[in-house]
Amino acid sequence: MRIPQIAITVFSVLSIFSCVDKNEEKAPEGQAAKPNIILFVSDDHGTDALGSYGNKVIKTPNLDKLAEEGVRFTNAYCTSASCAASRSVILTGMYGHATGSYGHVHDYHHFSTYDNVRSLPVLLEKEGYETARIGKYHVAPEKVYHFQKVLEADPRNTVEMAEKCKDVLSSDNPFFLYFCTDDPHRGAPFQSEPWNEPNSFGNKAEGYAGVETVTYDPKDVVVPSFLPDTQETREEIAQYYQSISRIDHGFGKLMGMLKAAGKADNTIVIYISDNGMAFPGAKTTVYEPGIKLPCIIKDPSAKTKGTVNEAMISWADLTPTILDMADIETTDVAFHGRSFKEIVGERSPLGWDEVKASHTFHEITMYYPMRVIRNKNYKLIWNIAWRLEYPFASDLWASSTWQSVYRKHGEYFGERKLQDYLFRPEYELYNLDTDPGEIVNLAYDEDYGEVLESMKQKMKTFQKDTSDPWLIMWDHDSSLQGTGVDL
Incomplete structure (x- = not known):
């Protein structure tokens, strides 16, 4: 019996549709599918x-x-x-001095x-995203930084971490995966015996x-100029490199699983x-x-490759940028940062030549508030507690790298005098074009x-705009302090 041509045509069309990849995300009619987002944060x-940032020794192929x-950001x-x-x-797009996030969350x-702060995962969940986290969390309270799924794995084993994310990567909904390793943070115990053993x-x-x-062989590692080139330093950097290569392996595993999930x-x-x-x-x-970091972004929908x-961007810009990439409007949320979505593919976009930094505590015993403005080639550091000796993180003090100089009463730690590292002036002004090591302080040079x-003036404006309580340290300016009365 001869099959009518129209039947053949209908059968062919149905066959084509039946072959569509079932893993493809279906968007509502007339609306593009929202992108999935993976934010991978190392420690x-x-x-x-990183090889892509010029280190020819370390192996980070993935x-x-x-x-x-x-896109690789260099500032x-x-x-x-x-x-x-x-x-x-x-996760908030706001400076810690304005949110109460002055330092560490854990222990004492x-x-x-x-x-009352609304974080990135909460805002994404509101817009239909499936949110999941794995690894280091280190923020509080959970109500503010809520994720729908909390995945468990050894945060030092990035391959195991990746494998635990399989169900998230296969989600039918757009997902936000916050993937945070413990690597390459120093390992416990921080104080070794004998003192000159490298941290793990x-x-x-x-x-x-x-x-x-x-x-890695300690003799092959690259010692940055701000560190002393001692055997102890080289041995610790070799351990640091090994931990980073473990990150890279897990990252490669995660990318392979993402591809397999379609x-x-x-x-x-x-x-x-x-x-x-x-x-x-x-x-x-x-x-x-301490603050200039790797940032690599791959957006398959953008025409950017290599x-x-x-542009000078900061982590205060990440939350508004990610929301913008997800096409989510947040007119009712006031961020301190701004979206850089539109300039991702540009090399030297106009208007992106200033960043700010705000550090108050690390451990609670390390009170040393510092505020920073970097504008083009100039950088100003205000050491608000400059009369105090610079405080040390417990793990850094115990490090064989520090002890190799401190125990021998060395004059220099890297390019900087040991005395200058421990006791800092109120203001530090550097021209990073001519002095990338931040050694020649221009703050007290009349020129x-x-x-x-x-x-x-830029710093004062920054503090006012972001409700920084430490504004009071400028001439006892109490404009942000309120009445002191609970109304």
């Missing part, structure tokens, strides 16, 4: 230790591939070089965000199940760190090694008086 990883397929900054304080900014430190940075002799162990073409992937490497002179400071972006005053 204490600086730009010093993260380097992300840079090849996306991206956290706003506080401390884990919890930085993460609060990442107990800093916590005000409960979470590495184990037996390695981690499913993770390729990549080791979601790679509709998922924005962002790689950042919370602060710089866990060495004195970087973490807990507002010098460049692009370098020189830079106008620059100093201009930067001070």
Whole structure:
């Protein structure tokens, strides 16, 4: 019997539709599917230790591939070089001095965000996103930073972490995955015996199940100029590199699973760190090694591949940018940062030449508020508690890198005098074009008086605009202090 031509045509059309990938996200009629978002945050990883940022020793092929397929920012900054304080900014778009997130959350430190703040995961959930987190959390309260799913895995085993995310990656709804490793944070115990043994940075002799162990010879590592080139420093950097290679392996696993789930073409992937490497002179400071960080973004919908972006952005910009990428309007939420979605593909966009930083605590015993303005090539640091000796994070003080100089009463720690590291002037003004190491303080040079005053005015404006209580330290300005009466 001859089959009518119309029947053949209908059968063919139905066959085509039946072959459509069932993993493709279905959007409402007339509306594009919202992108999935993965925000991958490492712990204490600086730009010093990534192949795509110029390190020719460390092996980070998967993260380097992300840079090849996306955009690598060269002037991206956290706003506080401390884990919890930085993460609060990442997830709220607001400086910690305005949200109560002054320092660490855990143990007796107990800093916590005000409960009226609305965070990124809460705002995304409201718009239909499935939100999930895995690994380091380090923010509070849970009501403010609520995720629908909390996944459990060893935060040092990034392959295991990736595997636990399988159901999220296969979700029928658009998802937001907050993937936070403990690597390459220093490992416990922080104080070794003997004192000159390098910290483990979470590495184990037996390695981690499913993770390729990549080791480094201390003689081959790159010692940044702000650190002393001692055997102890080199041994610790070798451990630090090994921990980062473990991150890279897990990141590669996660990307492979994303592709297998059919979601790679509709998922924005962002790689950042919370602060710089866990060495004195970087973490807990507002010098460049502490706050200038990797930021790599791959947005499959954008026409960017292997692009370098020189815009000055900060972690205060991340929440508004991610919401903008998800096409979510938030006119009822006031962020301190701004979306950089529209300039992602540009190399040197206009109007992106200033960032601010605000550090108050790390551990509760480390009161040392600092405020920072970087405008183009100039950077001003205001050490509000400058009469105090600069406080140390417990893990950095115990580090063999620090002790290798301190125990021998050395004059210099890297390029900086040990005395200058411990005791700082009220103002530090640097020209980063001519002095990238931040060694020559111009704040007390008469030739830079106008620059100093201009930067001070910018800082005061920043503090007023962001309701910084430490504004009172300028001539006892109490305009933000209120009446002191609970009405």
